[in-house]
Amino acid sequence: MLYLLRLVLIGIHFLVASLINLVVCLARPFNPDNSRWSGWMYSAPALRLLGLSMRLETEDFKSLANPFVVVANHQSNWDLFVVGYSVPRRTVSLGKKSLKWIPFFGQIYWLAGNILIDRGNAVKAKAAMLHTTRVMQEQDTSIWVFAEGTRNLGRGLLPFKKGAFQMAINAGVPIVPLCCSSYKSTMRLNRWRSGNIIIKTLPPIPTAGMTLDDMPALMEQCRAQMVACIAELDARVSEP
Numbered sequence: 332m333l334y335l336l337r338l339v340l341i342g343i344h345f346l347v348a349s350l351i352n353l354v355v356c357l358a359r360p361f362n363p364d365n366s367r368w369s370g371w372m373y374s375a376p377a378l379r380l381l382g383l384s385m386r387l388e389t390e391d392f393k394s395l396a397n398p399f400v401v402v403a404n405h406q407s408n409w410d411l412f413v414v415g416y417s418v419p420r421r422t423v424s425l426g427k428k429s430l431k432w433i434p435f436f437g438q439i440y441w442l443a444g445n446i447l448i449d450r451g452n453a454v455k456a457k458a459a460m461l462h463t464t465r466v467m468q469e470q471d472t473s474i475w476v477f478a479e480g481t482r483n484l485g486r487g488l489l490p491f492k493k494g495a496f497q498m499a500i501n502a503g504v505p506i507v508p509l510c511c512s513s514y515k516s517t518m519r520l521n522r523w524r525s526g527n528i529i530i531k532t533l534p535p536i537p538t539a540g541m542t543l544d545d546m547p548a549l550m551e552q553c554r555a556q557m558v559a560c561i562a563e564l565d566a567r568v569s570e571p
Contacts, residue, residue: 349435356442365443370415377412382525392419398467405477485515505535512564
């Protein structure tokens with residue numbers, strides 16, 4: 332019963348939050364801080380409705396100047412209501428072009444200044460990647476990327492795609508790994524307190540002076556650090 336009630340409340344919240352976010356994004360279209368506002372608007376009330384306890388350990392965002400590339404793990408569609416709480420200032424994300432057709436959310440995602448990529452068109456995808464480099468270098472804006480390219484459903488970190496690391500090297504900006512504990516496999520929405528979540532950033536990985544020849548080692552370094560961090564967070568979450 333509690334599970335169904337929460338689904339209904341989340342549906343209502345999504346519509347209300349989308350309406351508010353749409354008004355904000357129409358008032359200042361393509362402002363890089365729209366993503367942070369929208370993420371908070373979707374996430375903060377949802378965490379309470381879902382009975383999830385959130386702990387943020389993202390001090391690196393406060394001390395690091397834009398631009399940088401955030402590399403985060405992607406567990407499920409619930410990420411909208413979970414990791415949205417941790418989006419830093421002037422940060423937009425990289426997403427599939429098909430997202431813009433999702434009612435309400437897609438239009439907000441586009442108006443928030445996020446960058447849409449047509450993965451089925453190599454020429455357009457390459458042009459979009461070059462655009463992200465200009466955005467970082469010229470607009471004091473960071474880029475958020477789910478480097479796995481798809482949801483891992485809480486079953487461990489999938490292999491990384493190259494895009495985030497190529498962008499960081501081309502722009503000469505650091506990579507900030509962001510790790511979210513494995514809530515997808517532990518969340519129990521039929522309980523009053525449905526679970527604990529920790530989101531943690533790791534120290535920035537500099538890319539200045541790197542070339543694309545360094546990309547495989549950079550990807551492996553970042554992924555290894557995130558695998559270890561997620562395991563640590565999961566152990567902490569499971570403690571009494």
